Amino acid sequence: xxxxxxxxxxxxxxxxxxxxxxxxxxxxxxxxxxxxxxxxxxxxxxxxxxxxxxxxxxxxxxxxxxxxxxxxxxxxxxxxxxxxxxxxxxxxxxxxxxxxxxxxxxxxxxxxxxxxxxxxxxxxxxxxxxxxxxxxxxxxxxxxxxxxxxxxxxxxxxxxxxxxxxxxxxxxxxxxxxxxxxxxxxxxxxxxxxxxxxxxxxxxxxxxxxxxxxxxxxxxxxxxxxxxxxxxxxxxxxxxxxxxxxxxxxxxxxxxxxxxxxxxx
Amino acid sequence: xxxxxxxxxxxxxxxxxxxxxxxxxxxxxxxxxxxxxxxxxxxxxxxxxxxxxxxxxxxxxxxxxxxxxxxxxxxxxxxxxxxxxxxxxxxxxxxxxxxxxxxxxxxxxxxxxxxxxxxxxxxxxxxxxxxxxxxxxxxxxxxxxxxxxxxxxxxxxxxxxxxxxxxxxxxxxxxxxxxxxxxxxxxxxxxxxxxxxxxxxxxxxxxxxxxxxxxxxxxxxxxxxxxxxxxxxxxxxxxxxxxxxxxxxxxxxxxxxxxxxxxxxxxxxxxxxxxxxxxxxxxxxxxxxxxxx
Numbered sequence: 328x329x330x331x332x333x334x335x336x337x338x339x340x341x342x343x344x345x346x347x348x349x350x351x352x353x354x355x356x357x358x359x360x361x362x363x364x365x366x367x368x369x370x371x372x373x374x375x376x377x378x379x380x381x382x383x384x385x386x387x388x389x390x391x392x393x394x395x396x397x398x399x400x401x402x403x404x405x406x407x408x409x410x411x412x413x414x415x416x417x418x419x420x421x422x423x424x425x426x427x428x429x430x431x432x433x434x435x436x437x438x439x440x441x442x443x444x445x446x447x448x449x450x451x452x453x454x455x456x457x458x459x460x461x462x463x464x465x466x467x468x469x470x471x472x473x474x475x476x477x478x479x480x481x482x483x484x485x486x487x488x489x490x491x492x493x494x495x496x497x498x499x500x501x502x503x504x505x506x507x508x509x510x511x512x513x514x515x516x517x518x519x520x521x522x523x524x525x526x527x528x529x530x531x532x533x534x535x536x537x538x539x540x541x542x543x544x545x546x547x548x549x550x551x552x553x554x555x556x557x558x559x560x561x562x563x564x565x566x567x568x569x570x571x572x573x574x575x576x577x578x579x580x581x582x583x584x585x586x587x588x589x590x591x592x
Numbered sequence: 593x594x595x596x597x598x599x600x601x602x603x604x605x606x607x608x609x610x611x612x613x614x615x616x617x618x619x620x621x622x623x624x625x626x627x628x629x630x631x632x633x634x635x636x637x638x639x640x641x642x643x644x645x646x647x648x649x650x651x652x653x654x655x656x657x658x659x660x661x662x663x664x665x666x667x668x669x670x671x672x673x674x675x676x677x678x679x680x681x682x683x684x685x686x687x688x689x690x691x692x693x694x695x696x697x698x699x700x701x702x703x704x705x706x707x708x709x710x711x712x713x714x715x716x717x718x719x720x721x722x723x724x725x726x727x728x729x730x731x732x733x734x735x736x737x738x739x740x741x742x743x744x745x746x747x748x749x750x751x752x753x754x755x756x757x758x759x760x761x762x763x764x765x766x767x768x769x770x771x772x773x774x775x776x777x778x779x780x781x782x783x784x785x786x787x788x789x790x791x792x793x794x795x796x797x798x799x800x801x802x803x804x805x806x807x808x809x810x811x812x813x814x815x816x817x818x819x820x821x822x823x824x825x826x827x828x829x830x831x832x833x834x835x836x837x838x839x840x841x842x843x844x845x846x847x848x849x850x851x852x853x854x855x856x857x858x859x860x861x862x863x864x865x866x867x868x869x870x871x872x873x874x875x876x877x878x879x880x881x882x883x884x885x
Binding site for chain 2: 329333337428429430432433435436437438439440443586588589590591
């Protein structure tokens with residue numbers, strides 16, 4: 328518990344900043360909804376001049392902007408980039424910061440096992456992610472209620488929002504796994520932005536090619552938002568694959584973290 | 593009872609040598625010196641004892657338990673002070689010490705106050721603002737606050753001024769009287785001589801000597817350096833006990849082992865402008881004593 332609290336305290340400020348930004352971004356988009364839905368014809372004429380490729384890449388489906396659920400699904404997939412950066416950043420730094428600050432000797436010479444240390448760190452990250460999601464979802468739902476009164480499907484909105492939780496956990500796992508091997512990462516933020524933006528670009532290119540062959544490599548693709556807005560449910564593969572990725576990466580991280588030689592600075 | 597038992601402990605970092613077949617044990621209540629030049633394998637051995645790194649082969653036990661399978665349990669009673677201390681920079685000293693104390697499940701506040709008073713450490717300051725020496729003091733308090741049964745010190749005196757070193761040594765002596773066993777690693781012979789009863793000498797990853805400090809003292813060298821007004825004649829220093837003589841114009845350096853009065857008489861006949869007598873480095877001792885054996 329002491330390590331958990333210590334970890335949580337270290338990331339307190341970043342947690343507040345990220346939660347506010349993600350919730351702020353989502354609600355800003357939500358407040359733009361009336362402008363989009365009311366001027367959909369103007370938007371249509373503008374976008375019709377764009378080449379087909381650009382439309383696919385931007386994921387523009389103007390028809391969907393007529394109702395809040397589809398509109399939310401669209402803006403949500405943009406906000407996921409930031410959520411991804413937050414989570415990957417967290418995953419990368421929980422282990423690498425002890426090496427960067429050279430505090431790993433201090434921590435590892437306490438009477439606790441490495442398994443215990445990693446568990447505390449992971450639980451602290453999980454709490455961080457849970458708080459961010461809870462806050463962002465609550466604010467989004469409040470904003471939606473303000474804008475469209477009752478003209479929305481709460482189940483769909485909640486399912487879309489909850490997908491961020493899973494995707495963020497996948498990114499935390501990726502970050503932890505990377506940092507177990509590359510303990511001396513100096514520019515965690517830069518790396519996080521690079522990987523997440525890279526994955527997002529991969530996602531776009533993959534969408535462009537039509538048949539998605541690499542969806543399982545891109546966390547942004549684990550959930551199909553068009554389908555969620557149609558069926559008001561997840562495809563089982565979304566949850567199953569997310570959980571597989573998380574558990575494999577975390578198990579491997581435990582394995583290598585506990586076996587690692589900690590060299591003198 | 594042996595507090596530390598090391599048996600043919602070997603560690604390779606890939607292909608490069610860490611330590612090879614290290615064997616020694618430290619008995620309860622001892623202050624045991626672990627001495628050798630930089631890069632000899634002192635830190636490697638200590639890091640193995642704390643299971644910060646894992647051995648290539650061999651075993652090590654502390655309190656009769658295997659270091660690697662019982663690491664967390666053993667470390668409850670170990671206080672460790674590394675040669676270079678690093679803590680969470682944005683924490684205050686007191687918060688760091690309190691955080692450290694939470695790992696031991698006992699009330700350490702009284703000890704923290706006592707120790708920081710002895711070491712003259714300001715608890716309210718931020719770690720980031722501390723000088724190197726003050727960080728070292730945090731390390732000392734942190735290493736002792738849970739009243740460990742075994743204190744492991746890895747070159748602990750670097751960064752401490754002589755006054756603090758004295759205080760630190762007497763602190764260690766009182767911990768030892770309380771019953772704590774101490775493993776003291778150093779490359780400075782004189783501090784090991786001051787504190788320890790027995791020493792293990794490590795060189796190039798191997799233990800080359802294990803003996804009582806009293807035996808070591810009988811064989812100590814002094815390094816002399818002199819400067820004179822006139823040119824020094826090499827033949828003038830053809831004396832038993834002098835070795836490694838180097839003469840360069842008006843100055844000379846040499847090592848001496850034996851009756852100091854012989855040297856004093858020699859020097860009395862010279863017109864000195866400057867004069868040094870100091871502890872030789874460990875490397876020199878190795879060269880002129882252990883290698884010859």
